[in-house]
Amino acid sequence: MVRELFNVRSVAVIGASENPKKLGYTIVKNLVHYRFRGAIYPISLHAQTILGIKTYTHVEEVPRDIDLAVIAVPAAVVPEVLRQCVNKVIPLVIVISAGFKETGEQGACREQQLLEIIAGSNTRLLGPNCLGLIDAASSLNASFAANFPAYEPISFISQSGALGAAFLDWISANHLGIHYFISLGNKADLDENYFLERLYSDKLIACYLEDIKDGQQFLQIGQKYNCNRPVIVLKAGRSASAAEAIRSHTGVLAGGYPLTKAALQQYGYIVVETIGDLFHTLKAFAWQPLPTFNRVAIVSNAGGAAVVATDTLIEKGLELADLSLETQNVLRSASIHNPIDVAGDALSERYLQVMEAVLQEEDVSSLLVILTPQVMTEIEKTAAYIGGMKKYGKPILASFIGGTLVDKGLKLLDERKVPAYHFPETALNVLAAMTWYASYRQRTAYNLPTPALKSPYYEEHHAAVNELYQQARALGLNTLPQVSVDELTRRYHIAAPESYVCKQVDQAVLCVRASVGYPCVLKIVAPTLLHKSDIGAVITNIKDEVALREAYYQLEALIRERKIADAAICVQKYIEPGRQLIVGATRDANFGTILLFGSGGIYTELLGDVVRRVAPLERAEMLTMISETRIAPILEGMRGQKAVDIQRIIDVIKAVEYLMQDYDFIQSIDINPLLVSADSICAVDIKIFLNSAKNHTTDNMIEH
Amino acid sequence: MVRELFNVRSVAVIGASENPKKLGYTIVKNLVHYRFRGAIYPISLHAQTILGIKTYTHVEEVPRDIDLAVIAVPAAVVPEVLRQCVNKVIPLVIVISAGFKETGEQGACREQQLLEIIAGSNTRLLGPNCLGLIDAASSLNASFAANFPAYEPISFISQSGALGAAFLDWISANHLGIHYFISLGNKADLDENYFLERLYSDKLIACYLEDIKDGQQFLQIGQKYNCNRPVIVLKAGRSASAAEAIRSHTGVLAGGYPLTKAALQQYGYIVVETIGDLFHTLKAFAWQPLPTFNRVAIVSNAGGAAVVATDTLIEKGLELADLSLETQNVLRSASIHNPIDVAGDALSERYLQVMEAVLQEEDVSSLLVILTPQVMTEIEKTAAYIGGMKKYGKPILASFIGGTLVDKGLKLLDERKVPAYHFPETALNVLAAMTWYASYRQRTAYNLPTPALKSPYYEEHHAAVNELYQQARALGLNTLPQVSVDELTRRYHIAAPESYVCKQVDQAVLCVRASVGYPCVLKIVAPTLLHKSDIGAVITNIKDEVALREAYYQLEALIRERKIADAAICVQKYIEPGRQLIVGATRDANFGTILLFGSGGIYTELLGDVVRRVAPLERAEMLTMISETRIAPILEGMRGQKAVDIQRIIDVIKAVEYLMQDYDFIQSIDINPLLVSADSICAVDIKIFLNSAKNHTTDNMIEH
Structure with a gap:
């Protein structure tokens, strides 16, 4: 304290x-x-x-x-x-x-x-x-x-x-x-x-x-x-x-x-x-209790305003509460469905009756009262009744739409500490913020973890990993070479395709014959090369030795032509196309280690479907993170697709978190794409940027 | 009249x-x-x-x-x-x-x-x-x-x-x-x-x-x-x-x-x-002239409010105007960049001087004046000066942030017919609407065309096309069979892959040998089958006869297993993957023929990247339509990709428009995916729904 x-x-x-x-x-x-x-x-x-x-x-x-x-x-x-x-x-x-x-x-x-x-x-x-x-x-x-x-x-x-x-x-x-x-x-x-x-x-x-x-x-x-x-x-x-x-x-x-x-x-x-x-x-927030969940009742003497308010309500992630048959009976005089139109001739008593019935409903977590100044409308008396509803302990907000006529009512509501606004969309914006915060507080299960010093893998692997770093450092590199990346990901159990760096075409042929098998993939790896597919530096689905040799010569020519520094050619097992994801992490100067998950591949920028979190994260929160992306329903098996194993995606995010936690020399990690299907997961392209490298901010993370 | x-x-x-x-x-x-x-x-x-x-x-x-x-x-x-x-x-x-x-x-x-x-x-x-x-x-x-x-x-x-x-x-x-x-x-x-x-x-x-x-x-x-x-x-x-x-x-x-x-x-x-x-x-709109373009100057005695307003301004598609060196000289006392902070101690004279300088700038199309009530602030006098700025013929909006102190100023602005609001975001929302409308009016080149009765293709082809329809009708179908679709698209010059419906496996083998060639694609076509790839009804990249026979049996089994009514198996040339687009049209009960363009393939729903227009459309407006999608920059050659020929995409949209115009019997057309690359375009999957079919609303259009 x-x-x-x-x-x-x-x-x-x-x-x-x-x-x-x-x-x-x-x-x-x-x-x-x-x-x-x-x-x-x-x-x-x-x-x-x-x-x-x-x-x-x-x-x-x-x-x-x-x-x-x-x-x-x-x-x-x-x-x-x-x-x-x-x-x-x-x-x-x-x-x-x-x-x-x-x-x-x-x-x-x-x-x-x-x-x-x-x-x-x-x-x-x-x-x-x-x-x-x-x-x-x-x-x-x-x-x-x-x-x-x-x-x-x-x-x-x-x-x-x-x-x-x-x-x-x-x-x-x-x-x-x-x-x-x-x-x-x-x-x-x-x-x-x-x-x-x-x-x-x-x-x-x-x-x-x-x-x-x-x-x-x-x-x-x-x-x-x-x-x-x-x-x-x-x-x-x-x-x-x-x-x-x-x-x-x-x-x-x-x-x-x-x-x-x-x-x-x-x-x-x-x-x-x-x-x-x-x-x-x-x-x-100053005047009202928090809602316990996101279901709202709207009571209005203007059907049109209730309709427009409902549009906003849905957009803000709130929901209309359901009313019990009992309450529907009380409401018979008004319309019986939420949003409740008490009708243009509603006196304050009708507002009172409906508000009391609605606030006693279990499914109603908060109330928005809308009023427009019509001939019969008792503006001030209605405002006073709304003030009296605080006894139900649920948040109540009001929107009195109009000018001079309603301003008195708005003032009265202020005095009674009911937040009141000219327009219902303002009230709903506010209610959405209250609901968000209430739900944050309720997620008691999600206690933000305190960072452990080192991951479970550290003890066994750190000597070897630090050696990889020293080698890269000695060469003056600012990204880890492909072979080191492969070793690092093996040690931290990130599923990656078998991959070999080859010095000449015959070596590639032998690698495939002995281990990788056809079809295979050839690609250029180089510290400066971020957007491989954009320049044709990846040739996939190579089916036989003739095609392999041809592909190899093509990449060699490309390296010469584009003068790609420190380039090597790498042969990999061909992975059947699946969902393309991105998993990454970076050290932000202000907030520390940031984890990132989203839709990957060539659509990364187009979709902008990426969620960020500050590390460390519990696995449960990683699951929430995944569920916030637009690709989540597809991963979960939408549209007849088979669901993928989300836990295996979380394994990858966790491994990335561990790497960031264990090795200060890593500035950022970028896995894009991470290919997932119903029965496989594979980090096809992994880049690890070293700390000495300048300007490796989070922006790098959505490159691939 | x-x-x-x-x-x-x-x-x-x-x-x-x-x-x-x-x-x-x-x-x-x-x-x-x-x-x-x-x-x-x-x-x-x-x-x-x-x-x-x-x-x-x-x-x-x-x-x-x-x-x-x-x-x-x-x-x-x-x-x-x-x-x-x-x-x-x-x-x-x-x-x-x-x-x-x-x-x-x-x-x-x-x-x-x-x-x-x-x-x-x-x-x-x-x-x-x-x-x-x-x-x-x-x-x-x-x-x-x-x-x-x-x-x-x-x-x-x-x-x-x-x-x-x-x-x-x-x-x-x-x-x-x-x-x-x-x-x-x-x-x-x-x-x-x-x-x-x-x-x-x-x-x-x-x-x-x-x-x-x-x-x-x-x-x-x-x-x-x-x-x-x-x-x-x-x-x-x-x-x-x-x-x-x-x-x-x-x-x-x-x-x-x-x-x-x-x-x-x-x-x-x-x-x-x-x-x-x-x-x-x-x-x-009632009080102010329209802006001639989207560049705005902000003058504020509160730096913080100007910063938040700039955030909103950018989000609304507006831009900050650039100021000439001359004006920057006049502004020396204030900050010299837009948004212009006249500083907390600004008297009304400083507001006046800055507003006059700024409104004479060519690059300034409209002005937002922000005021917060500070010790020196001359609220009413500043409001009066703002009212006087109307002589420059540019739209001026104001935001006086606060409570009782600023309300007098707001009232004065109302009297002088300067739209004034408590919060700058309100003013910018309004300014965005004015700018949108002004730009709509300026697009004089875009005269909405009057619908021609029939397309140029009609005369030559309508007899044959109507015959196709009569055949389908006679069979009681509510989609056009694949062979008819193929003929129709040929007659209206929509680039589609060579495609043959086969009755048995040997016929498929002969087709490929004689004409299609390997690799090829086999797929099930059936009136009730909308999401082919979801159930495995499309097998692509078939490389030889063995694989072809195997694929054929597999699809036959699928038809039996799923009891797909009126199914046939169709063999097609394999098209190299390119950008997947969707082009479609439907007859809306209220607005008539609607054209649709966007990102297609399995990402159609995920991206929600679809633009709609009411037909008929000039080709220039089709280009605008395409440019409004998120995939547009990629089509235009973003990220080192080769640009595709947009005119060939417009050809396809135009052909779809012609078909809708010429044949009332078509309820909707759905091309998804339309595969495009730098040197090819191909409508891989085309569905044509007939008018008798009930409930074919626009919703069908994003299915594939």
């Missing part, structure tokens, strides 16, 4: 000002206006008093201890005043000032300087280039955001100060409160992990992040707390252009988004992708 | 009432309160006057002509009063009353009765089971919606009355107006087509539809008007469950959504999928 976040009883504002146009004034004003109960020490070289409070010229002049200093002076002066804070042993310093990493190289140097100043001291730093910090529980507004939110045990950690300002405005207008608002700024010292680890007693956290500073730690914190405390994350930078915008914004290069999303979800973070979703989802 | 919609100078309300709780009162009240300038005749058996207006007991009693009758009496009485309306020669009757098709069989009969009553008369009927009609230009509110919208040449046609009520409330709250609001109800007589054809002078139309009554006419109207007048359509029933909800709602079974969407977009309808998108998109 780490100690509670901060205990601030005194604040110094360095760069405080009398001029209402300066941030140094706004910060002091915010402290005063929010009625901070501790001491305020404005530090100013010019003013005697600010807002009636005595000033000091340096923090060191202040006669008492200071728990927090807020710095709002020009960037060039920041190092000097920060040094004074360190001398004064101030535990937390917020640097509001901009002019650091976000401005380029010179700024980055200055930021580095700040880190050097606090190194080894008891002072921690938030920012620079941030909006500050609000702690509503202590009535502490140490920021230049002009908001004084009510208290509620919800925190918002934001890498964008401006989005924080919008959030605070939105929070207040929506009858919500917060505990901490933390503007991370450039994250020179304190980052999202620092706060996520310490805010474990809040009931809900929202994050806006442009990068994740330490991905592995971020996931570990998720593993520790996310089952008890939902964390909603909006991770910017899904697109390449957005990544550029981030670079020019905070000077940090964003990682690949699909990987980040998969990793975060694996560890229970609720990932949203728009600002609206972040805000809307937070409201529902 | 059809005449203007209605010219209503007098209205009778049948079932008028003094009781404020009755619809018959509300309707009279709405007419009076909206200040209808014509005569109002309440028809009531009980009251003498209603709201001070003299009543009559029957319409026939009214001494003057009546232009419009609104019926709000119990369903059982509707036929009787409708008959009186017909006698009185009232041109338009609105039946508000429910209790017709939407309630089941008995109601459907009653609805049929209404149609019989008006048959051959001059009376047209709107409804039954509807909310009525509003014509804001004539201050006519002949509905029970309690809204009196301002006039604007925008109409809303809705198959849900309740959604109409919500729409009207939203319209007023958003400073918009309307021309017609039309509640279609059960569409017994007048439907969407009737109104779409007549509302050609409005500048914008929105539709909510649960079914499209006459798809081909709907498309023709689109072809005629959609380039001049945008029509935004929300078509409910995307999901199966939603289709059920519709059935219970208006008693009409919805058609397949992907087909509907493709057909509507082909003819220029702007398809949206949520209620929010319908409302938000309408606002932007």
Whole structure:
């Protein structure tokens, strides 16, 4: 357990000002206006008093201890005043000032300087280039955001100060409160992990992040707390252009988004992708219990709206709940099927009757109430009744569609803490996120495993395997040669076709005669050759010696013609075509070892049917991973095909995981295709990239 | 040209009432309160006057002509009063009353009765089971919606009355107006087509539809008007469950959504999928010019929000505009790249300066302005400046993120007719729809062709082809036998492998020896056999006579074992594997002949990579169709593959179109796979379903 976040009883504002146009004034004003109960020490070289409070010229002049200093002076002066804070042993310093990493190289140097100043001291730093910090529980507004939110045990950690300002405005207008608002700024010292680890007693956290500073730690914190405390994350930078915008914004290069999303979800973070979703989802998590499963009832006085809502509901992976005959009897006046159309002339009493019947149904896990303003509609009374439904302990969301007429109802629902939105699709988006998180929590069987140090194969094989690596290293290679790959996969029990590297055509002929047999396959292997079939470097289904010799000469010519460096020709048993899969692994700089599974072969890119997970994984979770691909139904025997043995696929993924775990020298492994049929499995093409090789990111994994 | 919609100078309300709780009162009240300038005749058996207006007991009693009758009496009485309306020669009757098709069989009969009553008369009927009609230009509110919208040449046609009520409330709250609001109800007589054809002078139309009554006419109207007048359509029933909800709602079974969407977009309808998108998109189309292309500038005082907006922008197929060096100079104070971060302390003047510079850029086709409420932010002044930017003639949308603080700004933007939303993703969704429509209009080269009566092949071949059909018919078949298919495809120049149906094994051996050659393929052909490869009914790559005989016996055994009716065994030349495509066509009951192209073979369902179009199509549009598939880059030579000759694929699609056009007896054609490589194209498996066969919907097309 780490100690509670901060205990601030005194604040110094360095760069405080009398001029209402300066941030140094706004910060002091915010402290005063929010009625901070501790001491305020404005530090100013010019003013005697600010807002009636005595000033000091340096923090060191202040006669008492200071728990927090807020710095709002020009960037060039920041190092000097920060040094004074360190001398004064101030535990937390917020640097509001901009002019650091976000401005380029010179700024980055200055930021580095700040880190050097606090190194080894008891002072921690938030920012620079941030909006500050609000702690509503202590009535502490140490920021230049002009908001004084009510208290509620919800925190918002934001890498964008401006989005924080919008959030605070939105929070207040929506009858919500917060505990901490933390503007991370450039994250020179304190980052999202620092706060996520310490805010474990809040009931809900929202994050806006442009990068994740330490991905592995971020996931570990998720593993520790996310089952008890939902964390909603909006991770910017899904697109390449957005990544550029981030670079020019905070000077940090964003990682690949699909990987980040998969990793975060694996560890229970609720990932949203728009600002609206972040805000809307937070409201529902703050006010409503979680659904126990994914079956929803819709009650609406507008049939059309219910139909469109159902479309969205199905798309989001939710389902319409079934109603018992008993309830259908109660509903006779309305339509008896879900979505339930209470009809355009429904008074509030009819809504009430139907909601009560529906919420008592076992199959109903959550309720969406839709209302449109018709002549008879009792908007406010209906809103009040909806508020009363909370007693059933199931999540209830509402959509009141319209303008001025329904706005009163929406406000009333807000006051009763029923998340209500203009449009049903918004409510369903939110409900889908709640349902996803609830199901994550329920998968208690799936405890994320702690990484074992070495695999069961390590003891017996590591000497030999390390020898293979040393040989490759001695040759200056950045991929393992084919013969070594073959040995490695044999030692780790990955089913691969018999395969021999041949120096000349007669050797190939002998190999086939003695062992491989016809039909066979000839292919070029070379460190630089990634897309073999694209250039005709693989000749399959060779039926006799004449064809073999011809194929061999053809590949030799190809090697000469294309000047393929370090090329060899390899003969292999021909494997009957089956389902083509891809299995791979790579070391991601931020999240560690990533496992990958999906549709392989020439369709890899076309299908984009690939699922990623952070290692290590239990076999059960590997099964889930496989089931998330689009090829899964075919593997399971769809369309009259024979099912393949999924456990044998998992064996391969597990072996790849073991290799990554046992040998740091492996940067990535790429098996594509892994051919599987009802009674065979065969890793036809395996590439192992060594760690010295630069730029072997996950992108390599979908090449073949 | 059809005449203007209605010219209503007098209205009778049948079932008028003094009781404020009755619809018959509300309707009279709405007419009076909206200040209808014509005569109002309440028809009531009980009251003498209603709201001070003299009543009559029957319409026939009214001494003057009546232009419009609104019926709000119990369903059982509707036929009787409708008959009186017909006698009185009232041109338009609105039946508000429910209790017709939407309630089941008995109601459907009653609805049929209404149609019989008006048959051959001059009376047209709107409804039954509807909310009525509003014509804001004539201050006519002949509905029970309690809204009196301002006039604007925008109409809303809705198959849900309740959604109409919500729409009207939203319209007023958003400073918009309307021309017609039309509640279609059960569409017994007048439907969407009737109104779409007549509302050609409005500048914008929105539709909510649960079914499209006459798809081909709907498309023709689109072809005629959609380039001049945008029509935004929300078509409910995307999901199966939603289709059920519709059935219970208006008693009409919805058609397949992907087909509907493709057909509507082909003819220029702007398809949206949520209620929010319908409302938000309408606002932007009403107020803003269209973008000339897809390049957008974003100006924001919140870097984070700009980054998230860029993510959405890219996902929607929009692009960030490039800025000239000149403009970058102007922007020096802000960040110089798009998205442009004017920084958190931006005053309205900085917004103004940047917006002006950006809007003068040639590469900027539209502008999104994002604002968050920070300490220095001048929300209202910035909103006013944004309003002033309309002079540049480019579409401008805004997103003011926050709560109470920004709401004033949003209201001001509404007043200045700048579509403004809380969240940038909403604005970008709308901008994507505008960009799509603008590009549709610009494709002037793509004039939808008028169907020629017969293809160029018809004259020479129709006698022989019809003979093939007669033979199949005589045998009672519902697919064309293989030999006939072979002849048909030869006559229409579809490249297919040489293929012979054999009665016994020796015949197969002779065929191969004399003509086909080794390797060859043997397969079972039978009318009931759709998924040949799934049951092992295709044996490929047969290399010699021994293998051929063995394969033949194997298929014979399979036919016996599976009791495949009317089966024959067919021998074919073996075609080297290439890209597997699917080409098909079917007659849809609603939209006519549909052409289909996509990825074929065993991956057809897995990929779901299929594009549909309504025939006839110009070759240029077939090319567009092909380019919309995910396999297109591979066909064009991605990844070192040789490009295939796309024109030869178009030849095949064209031939399929010709066949559908020339022979009504064909219900659908299914070529899967069509094998293509750099220098060959071959329709390996062709099935032709005959029209007598029931239930051959488009679903068959993705089977193989």
